[in-house]
Amino acid sequence: MGLAGFEVEVQRETESGLVTEDMTLSMGPQHPSTHGVLRFIVRADGEVMKEAIPDIGYLHRSIEKIAEKVGWHGFLPYTDRVDYVAAMFCNHGWTMAAERLAGIEVPRRGEYCRVIADELCRIHSHLLAAGSMAMDIGAFTPFTHAIREREYLNDLFEELCGSRLTFHYMRIGGVGWDLPPGWAEKVLTFLARFETVVDEYNRLISYNKIFTERLADVAVVSAEQAIGYNLVGPNLRGSGVAYDVRRDDPYSVYPELDFDVPVGRGEMGTVGDCFDRYIVRIEELKQSCRIIRQCLRQMPDGPVIAKVPRNFKPPAGDCYVRLESARGDMGWYVVSDGTAFPYRCKIRTGSFAAISIVQAVSRDIMIADLIAVIASLDLVAPEIDR
Amino acid sequence: MQELVDGLIASGVAPADVPAWVHYLTAMLTFGGLVVFGFVLPIAGITTWVERRVMARMQSRIGPNRTGPAGFLQWLADGIKNLLKEDIVPLAADAMLFKAAPYVVIVGFVLTFVVVPFSGDLIIADLNVGILYVTAVTALVVVGILMAGWASNNKWSLLGGIRSAAQIVSYEIPAGLSIFPVVMLTGSLGMQDIIRAQGAAPWTWYIFDNPFTLMAFFAFFVAALAEGNRTPFDLPEAESELVAGFATEYSGMRNLLFFMAEWGNLYVIGAIVSTLFLGGWQIPFALEGSPVLRNALQFGTFFTKAYFFVFLAIWLRWTLPRIRVDQMMVMCWKYLVPIAFVNLIGTAAWMVLFPAGVPLVRWTLTAVAAVLLVAFFWRVRFHLKHAGLTGQQLSFNPLSTTRVTW
Amino acid sequence: MPLDTAAIHARLRERFGETIGDLNGVGRDAWALVPPGDIAEVARFAHDDGELGFDCLSNLSGVDYPKDEAIQVVYHLFSYRDRHWFVLKVNAKRDDPVVATVSGVWPHADWQEREVFDLLGVRFDGHPDLRRILMPEDWPGHPLRKDFVEPEEFHGISTSRESLLRT
Numbered sequence: 001m002g003l004a005g006f007e008v009e010v011q012r013e014t015e016s017g018l019v020t021e022d023m024t025l026s027m028g029p030q031h032p033s034t035h036g037v038l039r040f041i042v043r044a045d046g047e048v049m050k051e052a053i054p055d056i057g058y059l060h061r062s063i064e065k066i067a068e069k070v071g072w073h074g075f076l077p078y079t080d081r082v083d084y085v086a087a088m089f090c091n092h093g094w095t096m097a098a099e100r101l102a103g104i105e106v107p108r109r110g111e112y113c114r115v116i117a118d119e120l121c122r123i124h125s126h127l128l129a130a131g132s133m134a135m136d137i138g139a140f141t142p143f144t145h146a147i148r149e150r151e152y153l154n155d156l157f158e159e160l161c162g163s164r165l166t167f168h169y170m171r172i173g174g175v176g177w178d179l180p181p182g183w184a185e186k187v188l189t190f191l192a193r194f195e196t197v198v199d200e201y202n203r204l205i206s207y208n209k210i211f212t213e214r215l216a217d218v219a220v221v222s223a224e225q226a227i228g229y230n231l232v233g234p235n236l237r238g239s240g241v242a243y244d245v246r247r248d249d250p251y252s253v254y255p256e257l258d259f260d261v262p263v264g265r266g267e268m269g270t271v272g273d274c275f276d277r278y279i280v281r282i283e284e285l286k287q288s289c290r291i292i293r294q295c296l297r298q299m300p301d302g303p304v305i306a307k308v309p310r311n312f313k314p315p316a317g318d319c320y321v322r323l324e325s326a327r328g329d330m331g332w333y334v335v336s337d338g339t340a341f342p343y344r345c346k347i348r349t350g351s352f353a354a355i356s357i358v359q360a361v362s363r364d365i366m367i368a369d370l371i372a373v374i375a376s377l378d379l380v381a382p383e384i385d386r
Numbered sequence: 387m388q389e390l391v392d393g394l395i396a397s398g399v400a401p402a403d404v405p406a407w408v409h410y411l412t413a414m415l416t417f418g419g420l421v422v423f424g425f426v427l428p429i430a431g432i433t434t435w436v437e438r439r440v441m442a443r444m445q446s447r448i449g450p451n452r453t454g455p456a457g458f459l460q461w462l463a464d465g466i467k468n469l470l471k472e473d474i475v476p477l478a479a480d481a482m483l484f485k486a487a488p489y490v491v492i493v494g495f496v497l498t499f500v501v502v503p504f505s506g507d508l509i510i511a512d513l514n515v516g517i518l519y520v521t522a523v524t525a526l527v528v529v530g531i532l533m534a535g536w537a538s539n540n541k542w543s544l545l546g547g548i549r550s551a552a553q554i555v556s557y558e559i560p561a562g563l564s565i566f567p568v569v570m571l572t573g574s575l576g577m578q579d580i581i582r583a584q585g586a587a588p589w590t591w592y593i594f595d596n597p598f599t600l601m602a603f604f605a606f607f608v609a610a611l612a613e614g615n616r617t618p619f620d621l622p623e624a625e626s627e628l629v630a631g632f633a634t635e636y637s638g639m640r641n642l643l644f645f646m647a648e649w650g651n652l653y654v655i656g657a658i659v660s661t662l663f664l665g666g667w668q669i670p671f672a673l674e675g676s677p678v679l680r681n682a683l684q685f686g687t688f689f690t691k692a693y694f695f696v697f698l699a700i701w702l703r704w705t706l707p708r709i710r711v712d713q714m715m716v717m718c719w720k721y722l723v724p725i726a727f728v729n730l731i732g733t734a735a736w737m738v739l740f741p742a743g744v745p746l747v748r749w750t751l752t753a754v755a756a757v758l759l760v761a762f763f764w765r766v767r768f769h770l771k772h773a774g775l776t777g778q779q780l781s782f783n784p785l786s787t788t789r790v791t792w
Numbered sequence: 793m794p795l796d797t798a799a800i801h802a803r804l805r806e807r808f809g810e811t812i813g814d815l816n817g818v819g820r821d822a823w824a825l826v827p828p829g830d831i832a833e834v835a836r837f838a839h840d841d842g843e844l845g846f847d848c849l850s851n852l853s854g855v856d857y858p859k860d861e862a863i864q865v866v867y868h869l870f871s872y873r874d875r876h877w878f879v880l881k882v883n884a885k886r887d888d889p890v891v892a893t894v895s896g897v898w899p900h901a902d903w904q905e906r907e908v909f910d911l912l913g914v915r916f917d918g919h920p921d922l923r924r925i926l927m928p929e930d931w932p933g934h935p936l937r938k939d940f941v942e943p944e945e946f947h948g949i950s951t952s953r954e955s956l957l958r959t
Contacts, residue, residue: 025541047545047711057926064911065936138618138708144445196772210618210707227847227872230900243872319821320851320868320879331851333866346853348904356903367545368621368710385926 036381052362059385067345080166083383088121089325091170097334102314110174125326133375174305216269233328238264238277245324274376430650431461471638483537488643494526505684516577535632546631550622557612563726564606567733581666593663594751598732656695797822823879832892852904911936
């Protein structure tokens, strides 16, 4: 039938002689609310969906193959594009993998710079996620407020590394530049304001009755299902599993930092519904503020980057590093064959697993709920397709 | 209206050898044309400008500010742009229905202006079934939307059309039921009669007459919002889900007609609500001697009241999220309809128990409303001060520019 | 109870004997080789066993080793309950790579195996719906292979363009 390139079975129910056929819709690659270029083939009986089959690959840029061609240092800008909404984490993952293979130790100040950049990027990404979610549910104003806050962050990032979206801030062995003079004060000013804005945001939309009614008890993902489908990050914590790579498998300077890990509590409905996943992200915003303040206080002086040869050739071997990206545990499996070019780089992202669960949880919910599910899982297409 | 024409015939301005009904017809058509082209279409356009500025103010943005002073001519530019766009009719669409649908919708919307009482003397036709006529004619919009949804040959448009039909038809019930308390209190369906039964002072308005009409006001406003496809009930055109719902396949002039009908409908909602519940064009002065001044003041009062509800609808749209289809149906049938019935029976009981009304209740309700209003503005001021937004103008002006400094 | 990799390896050996290869590598990246036909049983045991309890398949990647005439599928297993790790590797023959599927054990493997099939051409025996996931349905070849040559055109669209670099 050409809609999917594969056959989608369409039910033919016969109730007392009446033959009905489900409607097959393509929530196509161009759509205002799929987060990026995604496609869902929706089989619906009027408003109630029977199934939503995700069709990905529209944003596949073969980044993993490019890694094999451009070399260890040259791949860093490409990592920004793996998940351009949270680019710092991708930089961090690649550099961590390269450093693990070559046994390089990053100077302490460099690690602190990385964590500050990571947490600011987490705020950046969660604001977009929460804003887009509000917009998909129909409230446009919270989206613009989130974007307004992101503009402050964009200015901070621009001062730090010259770019507003694809940062390319980290290098193998540390970070590209030290914090600019006066930047720390600007960050603190922003954080002081930002926490009141989060409260205002919660008053505006997070606990709004219509919003919670749209999200409570929708697409409940149990803890076993979440672990089986390898959901990570806020999706996993929203289902009640208290696991955060920063706390339970720490890397960088996270062992020295003090922060809480919010877990979904079933506040408005069941544990693991869309609202839990959303509210975990909102609560993480405040925790990131806490982490950044501690880092700015505790940062030692010193170099920010270790000496790494330009012709970087880590010894042969493989390693698997994980870090807590905005979208959860991002895994980088990197194989080196001793040459200046990586042999294989596999990026296992949180959105890839999250979109595979959409098909399982989309039975007997409404089309409007599908939008809520997609938004609550915080899918970003570049991360899914790479 | 009729007195005016009779006066013109009597004073010799209008030729007397032509039968009177021709004069009446000419007067009605002229006035109707004036209203449609001089008031309705510009209002629909200007409301888009107001919406965009108010929306921007709420979203820490500025809104249109380049075309004309403070962007006031933006709606004109958009209208001209839409007229000049390519007229696309999808190949597989049902061409006749597709082309006719916007006209059905706009006719259904414009016809309501026949009974809108702009002032004491300015009404195109003071039908003695005024308010019932409005309810009947707005149902024509459903037919147009269904036609648009079906004829577009697009499953998403179809979903939007069906949702809209379900929504508008369902919310006709609580809207109609909420009109009845007012009609019972007046004893007539005519619009001018309803207004004349109220007075200029707030405690003479029907909204404060008794607690049941107060509830009826809220029920009617919610139902009217739902009929106008406004958030939180804008599922038929839910941008995030259905692109533009039933209007997805429309471009150019046809698209313009759909959206003009929606924005103009806001004014109609405001007009009906202020007629029924807020005393319409009533002013405190009698001004028997100067009809022009009297009508001008009445027109101004009526316009202000109606436009306040337009502002309220815009405010709600940009604050609240959208409710889902089944939740909307539940809200209508399980909540609004019983509430509307309670209002109806309560008002009837009130009329039996207190045939002349209870002045104490009226004054109390007015006082409570005044206190709530003051408390609201005080609270807004409190939040503005504690918002921590540096460099922004902290003002109540909904149309002001926001100067954001970093 | 988190076990270290040696203990996990010993437990696997205890159950499966010599089909589990020797433990290579150090620390978190320590791995053991498993034959392609047996991986499904090993995975099922790793998931169900009381001591191992690997309830999560953290990563499933394919690596092309043309020099060794093999395509290697790497499984990173993680246990949320016990917080320990292990890595299993499977070498499939490069000319006709067939590996037993583990999608019955972990639902996440479903899509990961589809990706390995799509990009490297490994067929997973018993997979419920093995079709391409990232590339178009009718794309020729498997792009991530080392010897992959891009087709000149695809559906009439050329896949190359003039280089913009001056050299």
